[in-house]
Amino acid sequence: MYPRAFHYHRAGSLKEAVTMLSQLGEEGKLLAGGQSLIPLMKLRFANPKHLVDLNFVPGISYIKEDKGSLRFGALTRHAEVEYSATAAKIPIIHDCAAGIADVQVRNRGTIGGSIAEADPSGDWATVLSTLDTTIRCLGRKGERTIPLSKFITDAYTTALGPEEIVSEIIVKNPPKGSGGAYLAFKRSAPVYPTASAAVQLRMEGDVCEDAAIALGCVGLTAIKASQAESALRGQKISETTMNAAAEAARAAADPQPDMRGSAEYKRMLVGALVKRAIELAIRRARGEQVEVSHLYA
Amino acid sequence: MPKTAAKAKRSLKPKEIVEPAIARVPITVRVNGRPYSLAVEPRILLVELLREALDLTGTHVGCDTTYCGACTVLLNGASVKSCTIFAVQADGAEITTVEGLEKDGQLGSIQKVFGDCYALQCGYCTPGLMLSTYQLLSHNQQPGDKDIRKAIAGNTCRCTGYQNIFKAIQVAARSVKGG
Secondary structure (H helix, E strand, O other): OOOOOOEEEEOOOHHHHHHHHHHHHHHEEEEOOOOOHHHHHHOOOOOOOEEEEOOOOOOOOOEEEEOOEEEEEOOOEHHHHHOOOOHHHOHHHHHHHHHOOOHHHHOOOEHHHHHHHOOOOOOHHHHHOOOOEEEEEEEOOEEEEEEHHHHEEEOOEEOOOOOOEEEEEEEEOOOOOEEEEEEEEEOOOOOOOOEEEEEEEEEEOOEEEEEEEEEEOOOOOOEEOHHHHHHHOOOEOOHHHHHHHHHHHHHHOOOOOEOOEOHHHHHHHHHHHHHHHHHHHHHHHOOOOOOOOOEEO | OOHHHHHHHHHOOHHHHOOOOOOOEEEEEEEOOEEEEEEEOOOOEHHHHHHHHOOOOOOOOOOOOOOOOOOEEEEOOEEEEHHHOEHHHHOOOEEEOHHHHOEOOEOOHHHHHHHHOOOOOOOOOHHHHHHHHHHHHHHOOOOOHHHHHHHOOOOOOOOOOOHHHHHHHHHHHHHHHOO
């Protein structure tokens, strides 16, 4: 399949990419890993006249630890995150990176591209919503940082201006006593999940001091399930509190029926994923090494 | 003439379908160790470059939607789906296709093991699976069952049921380890 013909521009730096975007106007689009954009272009759902390729920009693929935060360069591939010992310090980030699609897609797809694409079925936005995440952006007027909660505004829609680029993703290290887990339920590796749940908890003994719960693929954006969080916060975790959180997550979900399942099925599924993710998050908060991977039907 | 056909004819007026001239982009790639310099239209995918411009038809097009992995090649040592990367993006890169797995005109070790283990039936998915195997074994010489399953999760086979492919990868891993 051939996409519509387009003009190809290779940026040598992020700054140059911003300049190119501002010159090309609305017909220009950025190409990062291309694992969403290229299929969309082949199906002619996206028909940009100009592509600005970021893949030849040096120095924008990195994972750094810095003042209690992890910093991810925009072009860091999912596979680089998957194999990074630094990134694994926040286990939920490793869960996400290691489970996205398949080896080939992880070798190519990028964390910055995924966030900027804001696909409702993407994994990164769901996971990063449970952490203190800010998005660093570069535009013609310079830099700004936007909290993730304000960055993704709707399906495929972000706060980025037309000439703005994601340059870095900054994630604060969770406080001591924290544990998190991300579970995505998929029919096979290369497809988007049917539903997913990210849970990040801070525990003191059996009591949950703080909770962040986000649901993926069951709404136009990742959904922060605040009622589900409240069901855990300040509570001793028991079967009852976990069920209450799962129930609240089901209520918060707003799934669409599609070829992956009915709305009701997805609602049931996301509740079950939340409950399992809570159990795994607690074990990790206690210091247990738990391997978490995506679940297949 | 039916109304729709008249409409279709109208929309095909040359004036309306002419795109502004698209500049071809000069690129240099090394494929299986051999250097090539050519100019490509930006929308040409890597798999099309390999198959049509370079006549390396071992790399297959299966689904053409980033699902099946039949088009898997190595780009600077990392497996990618060549239907989901533009040829211009491979500029300066080292590419390995299934043709590059052979050694001096003989089947390479992974190719041989796939045959010995009956790990193929129609053979359409096989080049992609062998390159995914190559990618796995170049990072992990002692893969466990889970590692193998994960390594080939992006390759679809509609004939074998995967059991013999799985066995072939286990055998290939042992032969790599043994030298």
